[in-house]
Amino acid sequence: MKNEKRKRINESRLAIKLFMCLIYLIVITILFVCSYRLFEEKDKIVPWSDVENVEDYTYMTICRMSEKFAYYEEANVGIHFVIEKEDTGQWHTYIIAINENDYDSYKKIIDYSYERTDKEPKPKKVYGYPVIVNEEIKELAIKNIENFVPADNEVKITAENYESYLTNSYLDTTKSKEDRFSNMLFASLLLLFVTFVLLIATIFNKDKIVDKVDNTIDKEIDRARFMFEKQRQKKLKK
Secondary structure, three states, rough: HHHHHHHHHHHHHHHHHHHHHHHHHHHHHHHHHHHHHHHHHHOOOEHHHHHOOOOOOEEEOOOOOOOEEEEEEOEEEEEEEEEEEEOOOEEEEEEEEEEHHHHHHHHHHHHHHOOOOOOOOOOOOEEEEEEEEHHHHHHHHHHHHOOOOOOOOOOOOOOOOOOHHHHEEEOOOOOOOOOOOOHHHHHHHHHHHHHHHHHHHHHHOOHHHHHHHHHHHHHHHHHEEEEHHHHHHHHHHH
């Protein structure tokens, strides 16, 4: 009898362990997927056309570029017009800020834009963060845009239609990518670690949850047997 009881207890405990391990594996899988997506979101680089806020690390691929039309002397930062060309053939004019020490890396595109050379350079992908355009840059852009856009351009940029054609921000390439701390990612990784520890503890019989569930089941079984035996005794007495 004792061997049979011990066998039933072991089988019951094994079933509980398998069930708990299955639950932990499901939770680990969900947390892993969530953590991976949060990590991707944290390191995502969005195209300039998809930018939603100034915290988005973004890029654009430029094929034409003007000389600077505004300059911050203290920071040695120049503001330039650029043109990004889509695969469809459409082109869009934007504004970027560059460190003028990097001017040489843009020179081929600038020279080609002003027809100083016939050799067309490869488009250049530039990265940075959006910066909201202030009134000073807006005024200078409206004043100087005619010196850069093609002569047959029919659109005249004014203060009223400025954001429709040049957007309300410019790409600041002087800002390198920031490694921002993500509370959601940290919490997800912490839960993933805790769940993994619980899984290992369950496998090696160190999980108190399994012990508690096993003891609770044993108590309920003993209580049910006691109640059943009590009812049986009452019937026999009658």
